[in-house]
Amino acid sequence: MNRERFIEQVRKLLGDRWVITGAWETYPYSRDYWPLLVYRELRGLEHVSPAAVVLPETEEEVTEITRLAEENDIILVPYGGGSGVLGGAAPESDWVVVDLSRLNWIRWYDEKAGIVDVGAGVYLRLLEEWLQSQGRTLRHFPQSYPEAVIGGLVSTRSIGQYSTGYGGIEDMIVGLNIVIPRIGKLQVKPVPRRSVLLPLDHMFIGNEGLYGIITRVYLSTYELPECSEKVGWKNESFNDALENARIIVRKRIHPELFRIYDERESTLHFGEDGSISIGVIEGSCRIVEAKIEDLGELIGKDIRSGSSYAEKWLDKRFNVIEDLWKLYEVGMGFETIEVSVPWGWAYPLYTDSLRKLDSIEGLYFAGVHASHFYQSGAALYYTTAYSLEKIDDVYREIWDTLMEEASKHYGSISHHHGIGRMRLKYLKLEYGEEGIHFLRQVKKAVDPSSVLRDDPLRLG
Amino acid sequence: MHDVVKTFTRCALCPGVCVTYCPIYMNTHIRASAPNNLARLGLKYLKGYESYDPALWLCTGCRECEYNCPISNPLWNAARISRGKKSRVEAVKVETKNLGGRGSSLLVVSSIIPDQALVEYLKQFYSIHWLDTGSIYMAYWSGSEVQLNLDAFDYIIIDDLDVTPALIPGKLKGKVIYSIQLLEMMGYRSILENKAFVLHVPCKISVDGKELLINVSYKVLGKPIRTISKCIGGGGGLPEKHPVIASELVHSAMKGSRKDYLVVTLCSRAKTHLLSSGYQAKTPLDFIAGDMN
Numbered sequence: 069m070n071r072e073r074f075i076e077q078v079r080k081l082l083g084d085r086w087v088i089t090g091a092w093e094t095y096p097y098s099r100d101y102w103p104l105l106v107y108r109e110l111r112g113l114e115h116v117s118p119a120a121v122v123l124p125e126t127e128e129e130v131t132e133i134t135r136l137a138e139e140n141d142i143i144l145v146p147y148g149g150g151s152g153v154l155g156g157a158a159p160e161s162d163w164v165v166v167d168l169s170r171l172n173w174i175r176w177y178d179e180k181a182g183i184v185d186v187g188a189g190v191y192l193r194l195l196e197e198w199l200q201s202q203g204r205t206l207r208h209f210p211q212s213y214p215e216a217v218i219g220g221l222v223s224t225r226s227i228g229q230y231s232t233g234y235g236g237i238e239d240m241i242v243g244l245n246i247v248i249p250r251i252g253k254l255q256v257k258p259v260p261r262r263s264v265l266l267p268l269d270h271m272f273i274g275n276e277g278l279y280g281i282i283t284r285v286y287l288s289t290y291e292l293p294e295c296s297e298k299v300g301w302k303n304e305s306f307n308d309a310l311e312n313a314r315i316i317v318r319k320r321i322h323p324e325l326f327r328i329y330d331e332r333e334s335t336l337h338f339g340e341d342g343s344i345s346i347g348v349i350e351g352s353c354r355i356v357e358a359k360i361e362d363l364g365e366l367i368g369k370d371i372r373s374g375s376s377y378a379e380k381w382l383d384k385r386f387n388v389i390e391d392l393w394k395l396y397e398v399g400m401g402f403e404t405i406e407v408s409v410p411w412g413w414a415y416p417l418y419t420d421s422l423r424k425l426d427s428i429e430g431l432y433f434a435g436v437h438a439s440h441f442y443q444s445g446a447a448l449y450y451t452t453a454y455s456l457e458k459i460d461d462v463y464r465e466i467w468d469t470l471m472e473e474a475s476k477h478y479g480s481i482s483h484h485h486g487i488g489r490m491r492l493k494y495l496k497l498e499y500g501e502e503g504i505h506f507l508r509q510v511k512k513a514v515d516p517s518s519v520l521r522d523d524p525l526r527l528g
Numbered sequence: 529m530h531d532v533v534k535t536f537t538r539c540a541l542c543p544g545v546c547v548t549y550c551p552i553y554m555n556t557h558i559r560a561s562a563p564n565n566l567a568r569l570g571l572k573y574l575k576g577y578e579s580y581d582p583a584l585w586l587c588t589g590c591r592e593c594e595y596n597c598p599i600s601n602p603l604w605n606a607a608r609i610s611r612g613k614k615s616r617v618e619a620v621k622v623e624t625k626n627l628g629g630r631g632s633s634l635l636v637v638s639s640i641i642p643d644q645a646l647v648e649y650l651k652q653f654y655s656i657h658w659l660d661t662g663s664i665y666m667a668y669w670s671g672s673e674v675q676l677n678l679d680a681f682d683y684i685i686i687d688d689l690d691v692t693p694a695l696i697p698g699k700l701k702g703k704v705i706y707s708i709q710l711l712e713m714m715g716y717r718s719i720l721e722n723k724a725f726v727l728h729v730p731c732k733i734s735v736d737g738k739e740l741l742i743n744v745s746y747k748v749l750g751k752p753i754r755t756i757s758k759c760i761g762g763g764g765g766l767p768e769k770h771p772v773i774a775s776e777l778v779h780s781a782m783k784g785s786r787k788d789y790l791v792v793t794l795c796s797r798a799k800t801h802l803l804s805s806g807y808q809a810k811t812p813l814d815f816i817a818g819d820m821n
């Protein structure tokens with residue numbers, strides 16, 4: 069490794085101001101939003117800061133940085149908004165962070181097609197506001213909407229609160245540019261769809277900075293909906309709520325934003341017994357009206373009567389800090405874990421996993437909601453609160469339990485947070501030996517010197 | 529009393545809901561200045577990592593984070609209070625002007641410890657009282673209060689308006705001012721009366737303060753004025769980066785605007801930069817001094 073030389077070369081490339089090595093300036097990059105690291109820091113434990121942070125402004129600079137990194141045997145880790153919850157952007161002490169925040173252009177690629185050309189460093193909130201000022205919308209609203217950036221969102225295959233209506237980020241991407249160490253800048257031009265061997269753009273959605281650095285994304289946008297109505301209702305039980313959701317989705321009259329809460333979370337968030345469902349139905353006014361009527365008829369409920377549940381939730385939908393602080397004040401930490409599962413296994417997974425979670429010592433709360441639905445199944449999102457004093461043990465136990473249960477019930481170990489650092493050890497549950505072998509071989513082919521994080525190569 | 533650690537801890541626990549509203553972070557790309565990170569560094573600093581403080585000095589106290597925070601966390605205040613843990617010695621660059629009659633009493637409020645050359649100069653005309661705002665912060669940390677009687681002074685120069693009402697609970701008894709924020713307001717009122725001089729004002733101080741400033745400028749110049757609110761101000765300042773950043777901010781704020789507009793900048797460094805870029809620029813001091821001459 070020749071770090072000094074690398075830093076010197078990048079300084080020449082970017083100018084001194086955009087190469088950071090000082091302690092106070094590199095410290096912010098020492099973690100992302102992985103709760104384990106967040107609480108570690110609050111307990112006063114040390115984090116490692118990266119050796120340096122570089123802030124390129126152009127795609128060419130990113131390409132040159134990866135080339136110089138290979139030449140000097142440096143490991144790079146891309147950093148977006150730092151809202152990833154699994155440690156993916158957290159560096160080791162000899163790594164160099166590539167902060168993409170200066171790749172921050174937003175412009176129409178084809179206004180008529182509604183395709184927008186966005187730099188990887190653009191904050192989602194700013195993109196959405198820009199689009200809305202033009203009468204368009206991305207309709208991608210993850211809870212991290214205020215703090216995540218486009219490159220990070222694409223790299224983790226993220227999903228938003230309106231996913232049941234509009235899909236995940238992968239459904240909005242029509243093309244992208246990615247800098248791959250041995251390949252250079254791969255440009256996949258934006259088109260509505262293609263059938264040309266491997267889908268080179270989609271192959272890299274969710275690559276979490278292991279295979280390349282995404283520099284530019286072409287996103288397809290929607291017209292702002294004419295009407296938007298809130299709905300809500302109560303189900304007897306979570307099992308009922310799941311079954312109702314399945315029927316609704318099957319009939320394709322689902323709300324665009326659709327969430328169901330188990331009994332525990334319904335009590336917690338709405339102070340209600342039973343299992344609450346909420347939704348936002350969007351589109352032309354006539355379609356919205358018709359959908360509300362059909363949906364109500366299908367499940368035999370007045371779904372307008374519960375609109376206040378939806379309102380309550382919408383009010384606080386990006387406000388995470390309030391609850392986290394309340395927990396923290398009484399010595400509790402949180403963790404959220406999302407998995408996906410086919411319909412037939414959703415309820416068995418729910419009951420079996422909760423039973424196991426409930427027996428973990430030091431875990432005070434475990435509840436579930438589902439907020440992303442498909443023809444074939446749903447995502448289950450677990451929210452847990454535990455004693456911070458016992459964090460080291462409880463945390464691992466929660467994870468081990470849920471990953472094993474999801475896998476046992478034919479689910480995926482991750483629905484949208486990705487793997488980061490935390491999920492590496494469960495990768496085999498998802499893809500098996502062959503899958504991991506494939507991931508390794510691809511890595512070896514495109515990044516043999518491990519210029520980008522090399523965790524997959526180190527997997528057991 | 530403001531619980532600085534609690535304020536910082538809330539932000540450190542937060543993913544940074546407000547980061548895109550922070551003008552400093554969004555314009556400089558210095559991630560340490562993003563509110564949640566600033567708080568993380570603040571906590572470190574209070575724990576003894578002395579060199580982690582520069583981010584605290586980057587905050588202008590514009591309060592955008594607080595306004596866009598789901599729990600209205602007053603981060604800006606915690607940042608300012610924390611600065612007081614360390615006094616900073618920095619050279620003062622001032623435009624020397626004849627500020628008024630010999631023998632008058634003058635109060636200088638500044639975050640900077642007295643600059644001897646300036647003091648000597650001013651002494652020709654005034655009996656001077658130099659109030660180092662750092663000492664007010666120090667007083668806060670040692671649990672005592674600072675009292676000031678404004679009426680004792682004929683003239684006031686306010687360099688640093690960094691101290692906040694929450695710092696010293698804002699009881700205003702008679703003529704004694706407990707809070708520099710109030711003093712700030714008094715300062716502006718004095719400008720209206722052409723009584724005091726503002727040497728350098730960090731931008732984005734308070735909405736009211738700014739309103740007053742605009743009014744004064746308008747009154748003096750008699751024509752519409754465009755103000756810049758994106759400037760980083762002076763404050764204590766980062767020795768190297770600060771002036772560069774301040775200038776760049778102003779420059780980016782001005783992008784695309786007409787050069788025949790008069791720019792009222794609240795930062796003298798920015799003014800210099802603007803002048804060299806072909807804009808017309810004035811600081812409040814220019815108005816007041818101009819009016820007095």
Ligand SMILES: Cc1cc2nc3c(=O)[nH]c(=O)nc-3n(C[C@H](O)[C@H](O)[C@H](O)COP(=O)(O)OP(=O)(O)OC[C@H]3O[C@@H](n4cnc5c(N)ncnc54)[C@H](O)[C@@H]3O)c2cc1C
Binds near residue numbers: 168228486
């Ligand atoms: C409060 C909160 C709520 C959340 N809600 C959701 C949600 O509703 N839906 C959801 O999907 N996620 C959610 N997340 C998780 C997180 O926001 C997403 O994973 C998001 O996509 C991360 O974006 P980021 O810009 O912050 O990425 P970062 O955290 O900076 O990076 C994430 C990963 O991508 C890599 N990376 C970053 N930029 C690039 C790039 N340009 N090229 C290649 N790799 C890159 C990093 O190295 C890292 O491995 C939430 C997180 C928080 C804190």
Ligand code: SF4
Binds near residue numbers: 389545546547593603
């Ligand atoms: S001010 Fe509020 S929103 Fe901003 S970082 Fe702090 S707690 Fe989060």
Ligand code: SF4
Binds near residue numbers: 566590
């Ligand atoms: S008060 Fe400070 S941290 Fe908050 S938005 Fe303004 S400059 Fe940023």
